[in-house]
Amino acid sequence: MYEHIKGFRDFYPEEMGARRSVVDTLERVARQYGFREVGTPALERTQLYVDKSGEEIIEELYSFADQGGRELALTPELTPTVARMVVAKQQALTKPIKWFSTRPFWRYEEPQQGRFREFYQTNVDSFGSSDPAADAEILAFTADALTELGLTGAEFEFRVSHRDILGGLLETFDADVDVAGAIRAVDKREKIERAAYYDLLVECGLTRSQASTFDELLSANDLSELTAFSDNERLTDAVTNLREVLAATEDFGAREYCTVSLDTARGLDYYTGTVFECFDSTGDVSRSVFGGGRYDDLIEGYGGQPTPAVGVALGHSTLSLLLERAGVWPEEAITTDYYVLQVGETRSVAAEIVQSLRTLGHTVETDVSGRSFGAQMGYADSINAQTVIIVGEQDLESDQVTIKDMQSGEQTTAPLDSFPPEQGRPTYDDYA
Secondary structure: OOOOOOOOOOOOHHHHHHHHHHHHHHHHHHHHOOOEEOOOOOEEEHHHHHHHHOHHHHHHOOEEEOOOOOEEEEOOOOHHHHHHHHHHOHHHOOOOEEEEEEEEEEOOOOOEOOEOOEEEEEEEEEEOOOOHHHHHHHHHHHHHHHHHOOOOOOOEEEEEEEHHHHHHHHHHOOOOOOHHHHHHHHHOOOOOOHHHHHHHHHHOOOOHHHHHHHHHHOOOOOOHHHHHHOOOHHHHHHHHHHHHHHHHHHHOOOHHHEEEOOOOOOOOOOOOOEEEEEEEOOOOOOOOOEEEEEOOOHHHHOOOOOOOEEEEEEEHHHHHHHHHHOOOOOOOOOOEEEEEEEEOOOHHHHHHHHHHHHHOOOOEEEOOOOOOHHHHHHHHHHOOEEEEEEEEHHHHHOOEEEEEEOOOOOEEEEEHHHOOOOOOOOOHHHHO
């Protein structure tokens, strides 16, 4: 007997139905915002990730040489791929370029709560606008998506920051600081012991005292405290930009979900401006539900024209944990509109009824195994059929079929020549 690979999961029909409901909601809201769906490959050249993140990224990839000797990797994230796609057709694409995609990704890492080696995300990205409204639109989309899924503002919070606020603060200190390294340390602030966190900041060039001061500034209750501490231009510009983004979220109806959280840094070096993450307000789900931000330099770094960009990735694993914790995960149950039951030699007539009901857009099953009446009724019950249409030899002699409501158990007959009607969803109540 074979077991599935560690970090990979199977989804049976009941759970897959609930997952599909969630994905459909996310994608419907994305379309309402004007984002268009794109399809992307499962494989990319390994160098695409090395150029962005360095050679060490290979240890986190499912990478290999194919039969042609090409070094390839299963895609661990979408951003490099859509950046490559933008570069390939940049001149022909109308700005802003607004794309979304739902698909699996792969990372070779230790599985833990809400994280697997194969995982699914819905990614939403906007290219071509540096206006704070573009950042706000991404946040508004995520807010609408989560509330459409049944969550309230009490269930989640958006933690919003700006990478240049961190960079500007670090530049203020009289020290030779590895800014990118220090920002990566900030991203680990809540995940490691405080002493280890300070050690990382010291390794990046701060003294212990400077590290303490820097850390205290991250807890500032008002952005004005930062500009009062330093008039560093990078810091001042970042504070202004973050305020403009937050003002735009007010206009877009998402400000109530946003909290300024300066220790929200995002670990990826390609972020250049606002960054944001969503967390379970209760803390029961420890990992972020989504993460994203602005990455204005990536397109140019991949050989394209300078193109501002901002995006978000919603992880389905952590999102499902949040929905379950909040009690709004869709019901995991199979549902079927009709089961057309055959009694005797009635397959040809039953098949016509099946096709007519399917043409009306309904989910319909019928017997394909030559089972008895009782076995067919048992199967209809197991697939949660709402209505059973019984096509029996005696019924057909009277030019009728029997309609059974599976919830009440009541049944009646309907004339064969007018069943099903040309539109609608005929049930027992229509003929009783």
